[in-house]
Amino acid sequence: MKIWSDNFKDTLWVRYFSLTKIPMIFYTRPSVLELNENRCIIKIPFKRKNQNHLGSMYFGVLAVGADLAGGIMAMKIIRKSKKKVSLLFKDIKGDFISRVEADAYFICEDGDNISEATLQTIKTKERVNIPVTINVKTSLAPESEILAIFVLTLSLKDKS
Numbered sequence: 001m002k003i004w005s006d007n008f009k010d011t012l013w014v015r016y017f018s019l020t021k022i023p024m025i026f027y028t029r030p031s032v033l034e035l036n037e038n039r040c041i042i043k044i045p046f047k048r049k050n051q052n053h054l055g056s057m058y059f060g061v062l063a064v065g066a067d068l069a070g071g072i073m074a075m076k077i078i079r080k081s082k083k084k085v086s087l088l089f090k091d092i093k094g095d096f097i098s099r100v101e102a103d104a105y106f107i108c109e110d111g112d113n114i115s116e117a118t119l120q121t122i123k124t125k126e127r128v129n130i131p132v133t134i135n136v137k138t139s140l141a142p143e144s145e146i147l148a149i150f151v152l153t154l155s156l157k158d159k160s
Contacts (some may be wrong), residue, residue, distance in 0.1 A: 001066070003021070004031055005031075006035070007031075007032050007033060007034065007035070007079060008137045010035045010072075011030075011032045012031035012064040012109050014030055014032055014068070014072060015029075019032075019081050019160040024064060025064055025068060026047055027049070028044050028050055028061050028064050028065070028106045029044065029045055029047070030042050030043065030044050030064075030065065030068055031044075031045075031150040032072070033105070033140075034135060035072060035073065035076060035077075036111070036113065037073075037076065037080070037107065037111045037112060037115060038109065038111035038112065039073075039109045040069045040070070040072060040106075040107075040108045040111075041069070041083060041105055041106065041107050041108075042065055042069045042072075042105070042106040042129075042141070043058075043103055043104070043105050043106075044061060044064070044065045044103070044106070045103050046100070046101065046102050046103045046104065047114045050115075051083060052138055054099070055101065056099035056100055056101050057099075057100035057101070057104055059094070059096065060114060061104075062094070062096075062100065062104065062136060062148055062150075063092060064149070065107040065134075065136065065153045066092070066094070066106055066136070066150035066152060067089060067092075067152065068106065069106035069107065069134045070089070070108050070110070070114075070132040070152050070154060071087070071089070071117050071157050072132055073110070073111055073114060074087050074114050074118075074132075074154060075078055075087070077111065077114050077115050077118050078118055078156075081118055081119075081122060083118075083122050083124065083158060083160050084158070084160040085118060085121060085156055085158050085159065085160075086157050086159050087154060087155065087156050087159065088154075088155050088158070089132075089152045090129060090153040090155045091135075091152070091153070092148070092150060092152045092153075092154045092155075093104070093150065093152075094152070095147060095149045095150075096146055096147075097145075097148060097149070098145070098147045098148075098150050099147070099157040100136060100138060100147050100148065101138070102138040102139075104136055104137075104138060104147075105136065105137045105138065105140055106135075106136055107134065107135045107136075107137065107138070108133070108134045108135075109131075110132045110133060110134060112134070114130070114132065114154065117130045117156050118156060119155070121156045121157055121158045122158045122160075123135045124158075125156075127155060127156070128154050128155070128156045128157075129154065129155045129156075130153070130154050131151050131152070131153055131154075132151070132152050132154045133149065133150070133151050134149070134150040134151075134152070135148075135149055136148035136149070136150070
């Protein structure tokens with residue numbers, strides 16, 4: 001019998017990692033709803049501490065969610081490769097389409113591209129930069145609208 005789901009374990013890992021390495025992420029209280037080599041879904045609750053002065057989600061919190069959705073997927077793929085690959089985001093572009101006034105779901109489905117880039121940097125030992133797209137919604141229903149789109153440049157380098 002499975003006592004803890006993979007999502008619960010992933011959430012605990014993210015919160016431990018953020019508490020010890022990047023406390024700002026911990027402050028937003030993210031939860032992992034899905035994490036595999038193809039897709040990552042992170043939820044950040046709509047709480048007072050995550051809001052701006054107008055009562056919508058603060059753009060800094062939205063940036064944290066986008067960073068996390070793309071970053072932990074890349075970390076999972078790198079861990080699976082069993083190589084020492086460093087990762088960071090070089091830049092970020094955000095399109096804010098509508099105010100986020102509920103729990104935010106950050107959806108990244110660029111796992112195939114991240115896997116390819118990881119293999120490429122391992123093979124060539126050169127830095128590889130790729131765009132990673134994260135969509136922000138307030139519902140996981142297929143018909144729900146995208147409220148923000150982030151494109152982050154993921155930079156990978158084999159250090160082994």
